[in-house]
Amino acid sequence: MRTSANIRRWSSNCRLSSMLILYMPLLCSFYAYCEARDTLKQGEWISDNGETLVSAGGRFEFGFFSPTGSSGNKRYVGIWYHEWDNRTVVWVANRDSPIINANGVFNLTEDGELMVLDTTGKVYWSTNIGSSCPCNRTVTLTNSGNLVYEDYGVLNNILWESFNTSTGSDTSTDTLLPGMDQNMYLYLTSWKGSDDPGKGSFSLGKYRSSNKIYKGGNIYCDRFSSDQMDAKLGNLSRDFTARVVMGFSGKLEYWRWDVKGMNWSLIMAEPGNKCAVYNYCGNYGVCNPDNNLVCKCLPGFKPNAPEKWHSGDFSNGCARNSMSCGENDMFFPVHAMSWDDKDSNLKRVPVKDESACKTECLKSCDCRSYSYDNDTNNNCYIVTQDLLDLQEYAEGSNSFSVQSISVRVAISDIGF
Ligand SMILES: *[C@@H]1O[C@H](CO)[C@@H](O)[C@H](O)[C@H]1NC(C)=O
Ligand SMILES: *[C@@H]1O[C@H](CO)[C@@H](O)[C@H](O)[C@H]1NC(C)=O
Ligand SMILES: *[C@@H]1O[C@H](CO)[C@@H](O)[C@H](O)[C@H]1NC(C)=O
Ligand SMILES: *[C@@H]1O[C@H](CO)[C@@H](O)[C@H](O)[C@H]1NC(C)=O
Ligand SMILES: *[C@@H]1O[C@H](CO)[C@@H](O)[C@H](O)[C@H]1NC(C)=O
Ligand SMILES: *[C@@H]1O[C@H](CO)[C@@H](O)[C@H](O)[C@H]1NC(C)=O
Ligand SMILES: *[C@@H]1O[C@H](CO)[C@@H](O)[C@H](O)[C@H]1NC(C)=O
Numbered sequence: 001m002r003t004s005a006n007i008r009r010w011s012s013n014c015r016l017s018s019m020l021i022l023y024m025p026l027l028c029s030f031y032a033y034c035e036a037r038d039t040l041k042q043g044e045w046i047s048d049n050g051e052t053l054v055s056a057g058g059r060f061e062f063g064f065f066s067p068t069g070s071s072g073n074k075r076y077v078g079i080w081y082h083e084w085d086n087r088t089v090v091w092v093a094n095r096d097s098p099i100i101n102a103n104g105v106f107n108l109t110e111d112g113e114l115m116v117l118d119t120t121g122k123v124y125w126s127t128n129i130g131s132s133c134p135c136n137r138t139v140t141l142t143n144s145g146n147l148v149y150e151d152y153g154v155l156n157n158i159l160w161e162s163f164n165t166s167t168g169s170d171t172s173t174d175t176l177l178p179g180m181d182q183n184m185y186l187y188l189t190s191w192k193g194s195d196d197p198g199k200g201s202f203s204l205g206k207y208r209s210s211n212k213i214y215k216g217g218n219i220y221c222d223r224f225s226s227d228q229m230d231a232k233l234g235n236l237s238r239d240f241t242a243r244v245v246m247g248f249s250g251k252l253e254y255w256r257w258d259v260k261g262m263n264w265s266l267i268m269a270e271p272g273n274k275c276a277v278y279n280y281c282g283n284y285g286v287c288n289p290d291n292n293l294v295c296k297c298l299p300g301f302k303p304n305a306p307e308k309w310h311s312g313d314f315s316n317g318c319a320r321n322s323m324s325c326g327e328n329d330m331f332f333p334v335h336a337m338s339w340d341d342k343d344s345n346l347k348r349v350p351v352k353d354e355s356a357c358k359t360e361c362l363k364s365c366d367c368r369s370y371s372y373d374n375d376t377n378n379n380c381y382i383v384t385q386d387l388l389d390l391q392e393y394a395e396g397s398n399s400f401s402v403q404s405i406s407v408r409v410a411i412s413d414i415g416f
Contacts, residue, residue, distance in 0.1 A: 036054045037053060037054070038053050038054060038055050038056045038140055038141050038142075039053070039138050039139065039140040039141075040053070040106075040108045040138065040139050040140075041108065041137075041138050042108055042109070042110055042111075042112055042135070042136070042137050042138075043108070043109070043110045044107075044108055045105050045106055045107035045108065046063060046064075046105070046106050047103065047104070047105050047106075048063075048064040048075055048099070048103055048104040048105070049103075050063075051063060053140075053141040054082050054141070055082070055141045055142055055143040055144075055145070056142075056143055057143035058082055058083050058143075059081065059082060059083045059084075059143050059144075059145065060079055060080070060081060060082055060083075060090075060141055060142075060143065060144075060145040061079070061080055061081070061082035061086065061141075062077075062078070062079050062141045062147060063077070063078075063106075064076070064077055064104055064106075065077075065078055065080065065089065067089065067194065067195040067196065067197060068087045068194070068195070069194055069195040070195035070196070073100060073101055074098035074099070074100055075098060075099040075100075075102075075104050076089075076092050076093070076094055076095065076098055076099075076197055077092070077093040077094055077104065077106050077116050077125065078090075078091055078092040078093060078197070079091040079141065079145055079147060079162065084257055084262075085257075085263075085264070088243075088264065089197065090145055090173065090175040090177060090243060091145070091147070091162045091173045091175065092173070092197040093106075093116055093125045094116050094124040094125035095191075095197040095198055095199060096198045096199055097124045097125060098124075099116070099118055099124055102118040102119065102120070102122075103118060103119045104116060104117070104118055104124070105117055105118065105119065108137060108138070108139050108149075109131075111131040111133050112131045112132075112133050112135045112137040112151070113126065113127075113129070113130065113131050114126060114127045114129070114137075114139055114149050114160070115127075127149060127159070127160045129149070129159050129160055135151050136151060136152045137149065137150065137151045137152075137159070138150060138152060144163075144177065144178065144179040145162075145163075145177045145179075146161055146162055146163040146177075146179070146180075147161065147162040148160075148161045148162075149161065163177070163179070163180045165180060165185075165186050165187050165188065166185050166186075166187065172187050172188065172189045172199070172203075173188060173189070174188050174189060174190050174191055174197075174200075174245055174246045174247075174248075175188065175243055175244065175245050175246075176188060176233070176236060176243065176244040176245075177236075177243055178236050178237050178238075178239060178240045178242060178243075179237055180236075185205075185206070186204070186205070186206040187203060187204070187205055187206075188203060188204040188244075188245075188246040189202070189203045189246065190202040190203065190246045190247055190248045190250075191248045192248060193248050194248065200248045201215050201216055201250075202214065202215055202220065202246055202247070202248065202249075202250045203246060204246045204252055206233075210222075211224070211229070211230060211233065211252075213246070213250065213252055213270070213271070215250060218278075219278045220250060220271075220277060220278055221250075221252075221270060221271040221276050221277055221278055222278055223276055223278070223389075223391075224270045224271070224272065224276060225270065225271060225272030225273050225275075225276040225289075226268065226270070226272055228268060229252065229254065229268055229270045229272075232244075232254050232267070232268070233254075239256065241256050241257040241259070242254065242255065242256045242257075242267075243255050247269075250271075251269040251270065251271070252269065252270045253266055253268075253269045254266070254267045254268045254269070255267065273289040274287065274289060274294050275287035275288065275289045275294065275391055278389055279315075279317075279388045279389040280294070280295065280314060280389075281294070281295035281296075281314045281317065281318075281390065282295075282304070282314050282315050282316050282317020282318065282388075283317035283318065283319075283386040283387065283388050284297060284298050284301045284317055284318040284319070284320075284386060284387055284390070284407075285297055285298075285314055285317050285318050285390065286298060286334070286390045286391070286392055287389075287390065287391050287392065288391075288392035294314075295309075295314040297318035298318065298332065298334065298387075298390075298407055298409075299332050299409065300320060300321055300330075300332060300407070300409030300410070300413040301318035301319060301320055301321065301409075302318060302319065302321055303316065303317075303318055304316040304317055304318060304319050317386075317388075320409065320410070320413065321409075321410070321412075321413040322410045322412065322413055324410055325365035325408075325410075326410065327362055328411055329362065329408050329409065329410055329411065330408075330409055330410070330411050331358060331361075331369075331370070331406035331407065331408055331409075332406065332407045332409050333405070333406045333407075334390070334405050334406075334407060346381055346382075346383060346384075346385075347381070347382040347384070348379055348380070348381055348382075349379075349380045349381075349382060350379070350380070351372075351380040354372040354380075356380070357370050357372040357380035358370065358372075358406070360380060360382060361382055361406075361408065364382075366384045367382050367383070367384060367408065368383055368384060368385070368386065368387070368407070368408055369383040369387060369405050369406060369407045369408055370382055370383060370405075370406050370408075371383065371405045371406070372406070383405070387405065387407065
């Protein structure tokens with residue numbers, strides 16, 4: 001009988017009294033009692049009939065599920081909390097290839113391959129490690145929520161693990177759990193929606209300590225409104241009740257399980273305000289989260305697309321009222337702002353004072369702004385790009401920040 005042959009390892013979670021163990025062969029026909037193992041060996045599998053793996057310690061569970069709120073005919077294989085909340089899924093294997101109206105199997109085959117397939121043999125997911133047997137492979141769900149596929153035959157060799165969030169991994173998850181290695185590259189990819197774990201448009205990319213949220217391939221938020229988020233991410237391994245999720249609506253969320261309330265509470269999320277969204281007000285638009293109207297154009301500038309601007313879509317930004325360039329142009333200083341300095345054309349000129357910096361800028365129509373900083377060796381920056389991602393208040397900014405940028409405008413445009 002497949003069922004009893006298949007279940008060889010019992011975890012401490014199998015709450016059977018010693019008396020009941022006498023009736024084990026009988027009870028094993030009830031999955032409810034027999035699902036609590038944490039490991040599969042070669043030639044073992046779990047089917048989509050309620051069989052699961054439960055980590056020794058009981059915190060996590062692995063098996064087939066349909067996302068909460070979905071119609072239930074799409075089946076995925078994943079990891080969720082067993083101890084607390086089985087609706088919160090932290091990892092999904094076949095996230096872009098659900099099994100539809102078929103009976104799924106998660107199989108560690110006789111020749112050592114790990115895959116999700118259906119009863120017709122169609123493969124939905126596999127680690128693509130291949131088989132190089134003779135081997136002695138197992139797959140284990142650990143109590144930190146890591147699915148570990150290893151070959152004991154070769155020196156405790158980990159072949160693959162769900163905790164690996166390296167860039168490029170096609171099993172990327174949306175959730176960071178305590179204990180995941182954050183010294184490496186880290187890459188989280190959001191779900192498509194609350195009921196669709198497929199790869200969505202938002203991702204968190206991290207290298208060393210710099211966290212950025214991307215939308216498609218573009219930066220969506222590189223300036224967290226609170227430096228607490230970076231600190232919390234760094235501290236995650238100290239907080240075993242926490243998880244961090246790259247949400248499908250573009251927010252990076254830090255959640256903690258509230259033992260008293262028996263629910264998750266959202267501790268913080270980034271971007272924490274509209275101005276933390278990269279270039280929210282468009283080029284030459286200035287963002288201030290404390291204003292009623294969050295975006296305004298710099299003096300001498302007007303919205304590029306007035307209708308969109310007035311309906312709250314600032315993405316087109318602002319343009320100079322007149323495009324002419326002259327020797328008598330004025331410079332409008334904007335103070336205590338941060339701005340994006342990803343421009344490789346930013347030219348640094350050593351000058352003796354600010355007026356020499358201004359003169360330097362007026363020499364060329366390409367100079368659209370300058371920034372003079374007398375704190376550090378009288379540096380004069382000639383800015384030939386449009387100014388983007390302007391912030392009126394730049395707390396905890398990762399971007400280059402300066403005391404002031406002076407933006408070039410025609411005299412006629414600022415009403416002199
Ligand atoms: C979660 O628990 C509920 C109630 O016990 C059960 O109906 C549901 O199938 C479980 N969900 C998963 C994914 O195991
Ligand atoms: C799992 O793979 C083995 C091959 O190693 C195969 O014999 C078995 O039928 C598969 N199980 C299912 C349920 O498909
Ligand atoms: C496979 O590995 C386990 C754990 O190390 C060991 O107990 C078992 O004897 C090994 N089996 C074979 C066939 O080598
Ligand atoms: C993580 O996965 C990447 C590619 O998917 C692989 O190159 C790397 O070796 C893996 N790292 C670990 C620690 O397994
Ligand atoms: C990080 O951990 C240290 C030491 O436990 C603690 O003092 C600090 O407040 C934590 N930081 C955050 C942001 O939680
Ligand atoms: C969590 O539970 C507490 C206490 O029962 C309750 O006050 C709070 O509103 C709940 N939070 C959510 C998000 O449901
Ligand atoms: C920089 O220049 C301003 C204006 O001339 C002056 O008030 C300030 O003291 C200068 N700072 C330094 C460090 O020289």
